[in-house]
Amino acid sequence: xxxxxxxxxxxxxVPKSKxxxxxxxxxxxxxxxxxxxxxxxxxxxxxxxxxxxxLAPWITASxxxxxxxxxxxxxxxxxxxxxxxxxxxxxxxxxxxxxxxxLYIVGLVSIIVVxxxxxxxxxxxxxGGWVDTVLMRLxxxxxxxxxxxxxxALVAALGPGLENAVLAIALTTWSPxxxxxxxxxxxxxxxxxxxxxxxxxxxxxGILARHVAPLCMSSVIVRLTLDMAGIILxxxxxxxxxxxxxxxxxxxxxxxxxxxxxxIDQWWVPTMPGxxxxxxxxxxxxxxxxxxxxxxxxSGG
Amino acid sequence: MSNSSLLRVEDLHVTYxxxxxxxxxxxxxxxxxxxxxxxxxxxxxxxxxxxxxxxxGLTAPGGEVRAKRLEFDGTDLLNADTRTMRRIxxxxxxxxxxxxxxxxxxxxxxxxxxxxxxLVHSKDSKREARRRTLEMLRAVKIREPERxxxxxxxxxxxxxxxxxxxxxxxxxxxxxxIADEPTSALDVTVQLQVLAVLDDMISERGMGxxxxxxxxxxxxxxxxxxxxMYGGQVMEECRAADLAQASHPYTRGLLDxxxxxxxxxxxxxxxxxxxxxxxxxxxxx
Amino acid sequence: xxxxxxxxxxxxxGKQAFHAVRQVSLAVEAxxxxxxxxxxxxxxxxxxxxLAGLLDRVATVSGVMTxxxxxxxxxxxKSFRRRxxxxxxxxxxxxxxxxxxxxxMSEPARVHRLDRIEERVVSALEEVxxxxxxxxxxxxxxxxxxxxxxxxARALITDxxxxLLDEPTSALDVSVQAEVxxxxxxxxxxxxxxxxxxxxxxxxxxxxxETLSVMQNGEIVETMSVQQLREHSSTMPYTQQLLTAxxxxxxxxxDAFEEFGQ
Numbered sequence: 001x002x003x004x005x006x007x008x009x010x011x012x013x014v015p016k017s018k019x020x021x022x023x024x025x026x027x028x029x030x031x032x033x034x035x036x037x038x039x040x041x042x043x044x045x046x047x048x049x050x051x052x053x054x055l056a057p058w059i060t061a062s063x064x065x066x067x068x069x070x071x072x073x074x075x076x077x078x079x080x081x082x083x084x085x086x087x088x089x090x091x092x093x094x095x096x097x098x099x100x101x102x103l104y105i106v107g108l109v110s111i112i113v114v115x116x117x118x119x120x121x122x123x124x125x126x127x128g129g130w131v132d133t134v135l136m137r138l139x140x141x142x143x144x145x146x147x148x149x150x151x152x153a154l155v156a157a158l159g160p161g162l163e164n165a166v167l168a169i170a171l172t173t174w175s176p177x178x179x180x181x182x183x184x185x186x187x188x189x190x191x192x193x194x195x196x197x198x199x200x201x202x203x204x205x206g207i208l209a210r211h212v213a214p215l216c217m218s219s220v221i222v223r224l225t226l227d228m229a230g231i232i233l234x235x236x237x238x239x240x241x242x243x244x245x246x247x248x249x250x251x252x253x254x255x256x257x258x259x260x261x262x263x264i265d266q267w268w269v270p271t272m273p274g275x276x277x278x279x280x281x282x283x284x285x286x287x288x289x290x291x292x293x294x295x296x297x298x299s300g301g
Numbered sequence: 302m303s304n305s306s307l308l309r310v311e312d313l314h315v316t317y318x319x320x321x322x323x324x325x326x327x328x329x330x331x332x333x334x335x336x337x338x339x340x341x342x343x344x345x346x347x348x349x350x351x352x353x354x355x356x357x358g359l360t361a362p363g364g365e366v367r368a369k370r371l372e373f374d375g376t377d378l379l380n381a382d383t384r385t386m387r388r389i390x391x392x393x394x395x396x397x398x399x400x401x402x403x404x405x406x407x408x409x410x411x412x413x414x415x416x417x418x419x420l421v422h423s424k425d426s427k428r429e430a431r432r433r434t435l436e437m438l439r440a441v442k443i444r445e446p447e448r449x450x451x452x453x454x455x456x457x458x459x460x461x462x463x464x465x466x467x468x469x470x471x472x473x474x475x476x477x478x479i480a481d482e483p484t485s486a487l488d489v490t491v492q493l494q495v496l497a498v499l500d501d502m503i504s505e506r507g508m509g510x511x512x513x514x515x516x517x518x519x520x521x522x523x524x525x526x527x528x529x530m531y532g533g534q535v536m537e538e539c540r541a542a543d544l545a546q547a548s549h550p551y552t553r554g555l556l557d558x559x560x561x562x563x564x565x566x567x568x569x570x571x572x573x574x575x576x577x578x579x580x581x582x583x584x585x586x
Numbered sequence: 587x588x589x590x591x592x593x594x595x596x597x598x599x600g601k602q603a604f605h606a607v608r609q610v611s612l613a614v615e616a617x618x619x620x621x622x623x624x625x626x627x628x629x630x631x632x633x634x635x636x637l638a639g640l641l642d643r644v645a646t647v648s649g650v651m652t653x654x655x656x657x658x659x660x661x662x663x664k665s666f667r668r669r670x671x672x673x674x675x676x677x678x679x680x681x682x683x684x685x686x687x688x689x690x691m692s693e694p695a696r697v698h699r700l701d702r703i704e705e706r707v708v709s710a711l712e713e714v715x716x717x718x719x720x721x722x723x724x725x726x727x728x729x730x731x732x733x734x735x736x737x738x739a740r741a742l743i744t745d746x747x748x749x750l751l752d753e754p755t756s757a758l759d760v761s762v763q764a765e766v767x768x769x770x771x772x773x774x775x776x777x778x779x780x781x782x783x784x785x786x787x788x789x790x791x792x793x794x795x796e797t798l799s800v801m802q803n804g805e806i807v808e809t810m811s812v813q814q815l816r817e818h819s820s821t822m823p824y825t826q827q828l829l830t831a832x833x834x835x836x837x838x839x840x841d842a843f844e845e846f847g848q
Contacts, residue, residue, distance in 0.1 A: 015722040021686050025724065128643065192680035195640050196740070200694040201667030210693075214684050344759040345730075459626075488625035489786065489831040490843055497840045515760065522834030558764035560793035562832060563816060568768050569793070572761035 032294045039290020045283025053099040060093040065248050073266045083268040085259060087248075091272050094250035098273065101251045102280060105166055105235045106228055112170040113177060114220060120174075121181025122212045126189050127204070136182070143175035147234050148241075155243040162251070165244035169234050173227065177220050184216040218295035225288030229281030236277055252277050307476050307509045308334040308356070308394075311370035315351045315533075317363055326351040326364070328533035334477065338503065338510045340524035340541065342517050342555075348533035349513045353479045356511075357394055358386050374476065392422040395470035399482040401462025405454040411438075412450035415469045422473035437468040441498050460491035467499055477509040485514065496523055517544075517555055529555070532579040551578055587780050588614040588637070588748065593649035595632050595641065595804075606632045606645070608804040614797075616747075619774065619781040621791035621798035621812075623828070629804040630784045634750050637782070638672050654747065668698050671741035675753035677733035681725040687711075687736050688721040694743045710739040714769060731762035738769065742777070751783045755790065767794060788832040792816060800825045 015021040033039055052059070068088030076083040082091040124135040151168035158164040188194060189212070197207050232252075238244035239253025247254065252273040259269035315327035327348040332339070343349040355366045358378065371378040373393055376385065390396075398404045406414055415437060416430040425433075438446035441464040454462060463483060470478060480499070484492035500523070503510050514520050520527055521544045529537045529552045537549035547553060554572035595607035607629040614620040622630040636647050639662040651658040653670060671694075674680035681690055688707060695703040708718050714735040725733055734754065741749050754770065755763040771794065774781060785791050791798050792812050799809040800822070808822045820826055823844065830839050 014719040015686075018686055018688060018722055021722040021724065192674040192676055193682040195635075196672070196674060196680050196737075197682075197693070198640055199638060199667065199670075199672045200740075200744075201662075201664060201697050202693065206697075210685075211682055344761060490625065490827060493831050493835055493840050494843060496835055497837060500837060517760070518834050522836065555760060558761050560764070560767065560787075560789045562789045562792045562829075564789075564793060566771075566793055568771065569764040571764055571768065 029294050033290055036290050036293060038286050039293070042283045042286025042288070042290055045279060046287055049099055049103065049280055049283065052096055053103045056096050056100060060090075060096050062090055062093050063097070065089070065250075073262065073269065075266070076268055082272045083266070085255070085269050086262060089250075091255075091268065094255060095252065095273055095276050098250040098252045098255065098276070101162065101245060101249065102232060102235075105162070105169070106231060108166045109170050109173060109231050110224060112167075113174040114224060117174045117177025118181050118213055118216060118220060121178040121183075122185045122208050122216060124178065125182035125185025126208055126212050128189075132182075135178070139175045139178045142171060143179075145172055147172040147230075148237055151234065151238055152241070152243060155238070160243050160246060162245045162249070165235060165238045168238070169231055172234075173231060176227070177223060180219050180223055181213075181216040184219055185212050188212055188215055218291075222288050222292040222295060225284050225291060228284035228288070232277060232281055232284075306333040306335050307374060308511075309370055309372045310334075310352075310356065311368060313352065313355060313368040313371065314366070315348070315355050315360055316365045316367070317361075318365070319363075325533050327355065330528075330530070330533075330535050331369075332528055332535070332538070334509045334511060336507050336509050337526060338500075338512060338524040340512045340514065340520035340527045341530060342514055342520045342527060343530035344515060346532075347530040349530050350481050351533075352530070353396065353481050353511060353513050356479065357390055357396055359396070388422070391418060391470070391473045391475065393475055394477040394479060395473065395475040397463070397466050397470050397478060397480040397483045400486045401454065401459065401466050402486075404466060405462060407454050409453075410450070411452050411454065411457070411465050415465070415472055418469045419472045433472060434468075437472050438465075440471075440502065441465070441468045442494075443468075458491075459487050460495055463487065463495045464498055467495070467502070471502055471506075474506070475508070477511065478503065479511045479513070481513045482515070483512075484519075485516070492519070517559065534579075536578065550575065587616040587618070587654060588612075588620075588782065589650075589652040590633070590637065591650045593633065593636060593651065594647070595629070595636050596646045597644065606804050607636065610649075610801075610804075610806050612799055612806065612809065614780060614782060616780055617778055618797065619783060619795040621795035622782065622784045622801060623786065623788060623791050623798055624801035625786055625828075627803070628801040630801045631752055632804075633801070634672075634752055634782060634784050638670065638750055639666070664698070668744045669747045670750065671744065671746040671748070672750040672752065673734070673737045673741050673754045676757055677730045677737065678725075678757075680737050681733055683725055686722045686724055687728075690725075690736065691740050691743055694740065698744055700744070706743055710742045711736075713742060713773065714739040715765075729762075730758055731766065734758060734762075734766050735769065738766070738773070742773065745777075746779070748780045748782070751781055753785055754783070756785070756787070763790075770794065788815070788829065800828065 009020065010024055010027040012024070015024055066089065068084070070088065071084055072086055072088040074080055074084040080090045080092065082095065085091055085094065120135050120139065124132040147169070150172050151165065154168040154171065155164050194207060194211060197211050235244055235251070236253025236256065239251045240257040242257065245251030245254050247258065255273040256270045259273070262269040310333070311331045313327055313330045314325065317324045317326060330348070330352055341349045341352060351360065354360050356371065356378065360366050366379070368379055373389060376389065378389070381389070412431070412434055415434040416427070419430045419433055435446045435450060438449055443449050443461060443464055449457060449461065449465070457465065484495055487495065499510070512520060512524055521541050524541050527539055527541050527544060528535050529549065531551050536551045537547055539547055544556070547556065554570070557570040558572050560569060590613070591611050593607055593610040597604045597606055610629070610633055612620070622633060624630040635641050637651060639658065641647055642660060653666060656663065656666065658666065691707045691710060692703050695706055700706065707721065711718060711720060716732060716735055716739070720728065720732070751770070755766050758766060767790065770781070773779060781794070783791060783794055792815060795812055797809065797811050798815065800807045802824050807824050808820060810820060814820065815829070818829060820829065827843060830836070
């Protein structure tokens with residue numbers, strides 16, 4: 001299908017199938033999103049992150065694990081664009097490999113947190129009563145823990161490691177999503193279209209899955225992108241404390257941690273990974289803002 | 302009815318510039334308003350509300366207002382500066398909107414809001430403002446003005462809320478009131494009671510009223526003259542008493558498609574829209 | 587067909603209990619159009635929702651309701667949900683904003699495991715005067731009148747016997763209202779439906795129904811035939827006042843209005 005034909009299909013007056021209708025909606029949302037330059041920058045940053053992670057084996061000079069003690073703590077230059085760290089490893093390469101870990105963390109946390117938060121939130125909001133009370137108290141409990149403390153406690157119990165760090169982060173991140181989903185569900189539950197669904201005899205599970213949850217998705221996704229920065233920083237923090245990824249894994253937080261003693265004289269060692277974290281967090285924030293503007297229900301997004 | 306016009310509108314246009322092209326909400330509307338009750342009736346999208354807002358300079362951002370003449374009591378409204386407009390809004394021309402739930406400030410007491418409306422247009426003392434406010438609440442037939450004075454908007458009923466709106470909009474003693482669907486959110490008996498209050502005040506003070514609504518029957522029974530709008534233009538203008546003899550097919554269509562208490566239970570006549578009605582009519586009635 | 591005896595609906599408990607419907611009884615015969623008229627707060631919509639079984643978690647409902655010889659329990663049966671459908675007031679709120687017209691209309695068919703779903707959807711759309719091109723549009727892409735038609739089409743999918751209409755045209759322009767009312771009349775004739783119509787508009791009720799009950803403050807003030815309504819032969823002052831008010835603005839008549847308060 002040529003580009004022109006595709007565009008025609010996407011902008012057709014009368015969609016001929018559900019799939020076409022869906023694609024059209026996504027396309028129109030994309031056009032709205034594109035109008036916000038800042039949001040597009042955010043998208044570009046994240047897309048770059050993904051590309052860098054995917055292409056890591058081809059764009060790095062080394063696997064960033066080899067030691068080269070004679071070449072340690074080299075400043076940024078022609079051979080090592082971002083310099084080398086305390087064990088002589090190229091920092092740029094380590095950052096590139098580390099992007100995979102960042103994505104891994106972010107992806108895994110999202111997959112755990114969104115379904116759990118949605119499920120608990122819509123159940124609490126729609127069903128109400130004691131179900132709501134119990135689920136919300138459960139949410140409050142998890143909300144009360146400062147992320148890092150709970151993470152530390154979990155890691156102390158389970159042992160340090162990336163997966164345990166991810167689990168710890170997920171456990172402290174899901175609560176706000178449940179709250180958001182619950183708030184949306186509360187707003188929606190007395191809508192006429194929900195009453196209409198009940199009138200048709202749709203089961204509670206059906207209503208939650210097909211009617212309530214889809215309307216909560218936008219808020220949850222926006223919140224997720226805005227929270228990404230926090231997730232990355234927490235992972236970095238755990239790495240910094242030595243509780244996350246273990247050496248020699250090039251996780252950005254761990255890189256800052258191990259490099260902090262060189263901050264004064266060899267500033268590039270902790271600073272470069274720090275900048276990477278900054279840029280990615282910013283990217284997610286901008287993307288999240290852009291998505292929030294697009295997901296206004298009146299634009300049909 | 303005096304001969305002098307309070308408001309003169311000639312060839313009013315309101316255009317919105319949207320990403321998909323310009324949208325003409327009002328296309329060449331003209332009318333004069335004296336000390337009378339003028340009704341503007343139309344369906345949604347007819348441009349009736351936009352007309353009301355354009356007069357007061359309240360068109361939403363993105364909208365462009367043009368007219369050959371837009372004059373209130375000799376003052377040109379189109380090119381008036383901010384100071385003049387502020388003086389006119391409330392003091393010369395006032396507006397009552399549909400739902401008091403949204404047009405009254407929920408965090409201020411009723412009394413305070415009305416006083417504020419008064420003090421904006423006069424340099425009197427607070428005590429005088431309070432006295433006038435209570436007087437106004439009595440004038441709109443509110444039985445316990447002291448109690449309502451201290452109440453918050455959410456504590457009063459819809460009908461009372463609209464009467465409070467009327468009090469608030471009348472207190473700066475404007476010459477014209479523009480009422481945009483002022484009773485659509487109310488029950489039918491309350492609607493009529495609120496309109497009676499409005500009617501009395503307008504007659505007593507010799508004011509002009511522009512009553513915007515979708516309810517043809519109500520406008521026909523309440524107003525003196527009627528403008529029927531469709532597609533941003535005036536289709537027909539007639540005296541309320543002569544509505545049954547209206548000649549424009551759109552007006553006839555509207556009249557015929559209404560279910561009537563004394564009607565048969567036959568199929569209602571369906572309005573057939575003629576695209577010719579949308580064509581620009583240039584200078585209208 | 588429909589029999590309601592001593593219906594009581596209370597929202598909330600204890601001190602904050604609000605008695606929305608008090609001892610309402612009415613009967614609707616098969617093939618009839620029954621009107622429930624009242625102002626806001628009269629309880630007319632609550633009666634309809636109680637009948638529809640939509641109040642189970644928000645109010646205490648007591649009384650006996652029978653539909654087609656089936657006494658209604660707290661949980662409505664599957665067969666009830668197939669034979670009783672409802673059209674809501676707000677065309678903008680009664681269709682799920684993220685579902686296409688096709689999804690919206692297929693849902694009742696799926697829930698009741700009906701066959702030939704696609705055929706039913708297309709034929710229901712045709713019956714309400716919308717062609718198949720509407721199938722995959724979203725609610726925000728169609729007009730208010732068209733949405734109401736979709737609402738009506740959805741109600742027809744399960745081939746119901748009874749359709750409950752909650753102010754079906756109040757939110758529509760007058761010209762669109764006429765089309766929708768005509769549509770409802772035609773469908774009633776063609777499918778032999780029974781209607782219960784709730785409205786604050788006496789003219790609409792007079793046009794659509796044979797019998798009506800006037801409600802005020804949760805109670806039925808009077809039940810009468812539309813003929814009696816037209817002849818102004820009501821004996822109740824509230825009904826008379828409502829009738830007078832429906833005729834338009836009459837300054838003298840308004841002075842005579844009474845407050846029929848709580």
